[in-house]
Amino acid sequence: MGITKVDGFTSEVTQMAEILKALGHPARLAIMEYLINSPDCINGDLVDHLPLAQSTVSRHLSELKKVGLIKGTITGNCISYCINDEVWNKIKVFFNTSSDQITPGKSCAC
Amino acid sequence: MGITKVDGFTSEVTQMAEILKALGHPARLAIMEYLINSPDCINGDLVDHLPLAQSTVSRHLSELKKVGLIKGTITGNCISYCINDEVWNKIKVFFNTSSDQITPGKSCAC
DNA sequence: TTTTAATATCGTAATATTGCGATATGGGAA
DNA sequence: TTCCCATATCGCAATATTACGATATTAAAA
Numbered sequence: 099m100g101i102t103k104v105d106g107f108t109s110e111v112t113q114m115a116e117i118l119k120a121l122g123h124p125a126r127l128a129i130m131e132y133l134i135n136s137p138d139c140i141n142g143d144l145v146d147h148l149p150l151a152q153s154t155v156s157r158h159l160s161e162l163k164k165v166g167l168i169k170g171t172i173t174g175n176c177i178s179y180c181i182n183d184e185v186w187n188k189i190k191v192f193f194n195t196s197s198d199q200i201t202p203g204k205s206c207a208c
Numbered sequence: 209m210g211i212t213k214v215d216g217f218t219s220e221v222t223q224m225a226e227i228l229k230a231l232g233h234p235a236r237l238a239i240m241e242y243l244i245n246s247p248d249c250i251n252g253d254l255v256d257h258l259p260l261a262q263s264t265v266s267r268h269l270s271e272l273k274k275v276g277l278i279k280g281t282i283t284g285n286c287i288s289y290c291i292n293d294e295v296w297n298k299i300k301v302f303f304n305t306s307s308d309q310i311t312p313g314k315s316c317a318c
Numbered sequence: 319t320t321t322t323a324a325t326a327t328c329g330t331a332a333t334a335t336t337g338c339g340a341t342a343t344g345g346g347a348a
Numbered sequence: 349t350t351c352c353c354a355t356a357t358c359g360c361a362a363t364a365t366t367a368c369g370a371t372a373t374t375a376a377a378a
Contacts, residue, residue: 099336100363106259107234111241115234122229123366124217131221134306145325149216154367156326177325186303193300196244209366210333233336255354264337266356287355 114192117185120165125150126158133168133181144179224302227295230275235260236268243278243291254289 104112121127125148132147144159145152159179162168167186170179214222231237235258242257254269255262269289272278277296280289 111237112234115237118228119232122232124222124225127221127225190303
């Protein structure tokens with residue numbers, strides 16, 4: 099079908115899945131890494147750094163923006179994108195607290 | 209096209225993106241949470257806990273197994289699935305080290 | 319105003335994903 | 349062996365994703 103069932107899952111799970119899905123693409127993950135490592139937020143050269151056409155990069159950017167992973171402001175005819183720390187931390191917390199729940203020794207020896 | 213470009217990205221990014229993509233689905237994320245919280249690894253009742261048909265759950269499980277997020281052993285005619293701590297920690301490390309690189313104050317005020 | 323540069327959106331074709339029923343598989347029980 | 353039971357796989361239909369070129373948008377520059 100291609101349609102993802104959503105009802106029956108908690109909204110927390112659904113929301114986190116959406117965020118992780120957005121990150122689950124080489125280009126988008128590379129964009130995030132680039133934004134993290136770039137000294138400033140100007141990202142006009144993102145297209146040069148990715149093996150993709152400008153329109154494709156723009157589409158990936160809007161997908162990241164849609165789930166709140168990045169924020170952008172228009173300054174002149176350039177766009178400054180930057181990481182949304184709030185959402186990024188949310189992911190961090192999600193994995194850290196989940197990991198804590200893996201009681202050592204309870205994992206089976208498969 | 210539907211085909212994801214891979215060449216031009218580091219294998220690290222590509223691999224991590226595959227893992228995150230696997231997690232980027234409500235059912236699969238719910239499966240992971242269930243496996244983390246379940247006292248033991250027997251998961252025959254996973255189907256009862258998810259609003260999906262048995263065949264669909266099985267498909268999601270194999271997808272998680274494909275990227276190494278879970279491991280499974282056959283004991284009799286039951287299957288025990290459990291989290292692969294190694295891969296799970298890899299994700300944890302990825303986000304924690306990435307976050308460290310976000311120098312406070314450098315994030316722009318968008 | 320016209321041009322230019324940067325980014326966004328549209329239209330499309332190709333491929334991937336999702337979900338389910340039906341069926342296969344494989345081991346234990348009768 | 350034959351019958352269950354749990355899980356995996358297949359086949360299909362519907363939808364989603366991806367990538368790109370072409371085009372639109374928007375604001376600064378000339």
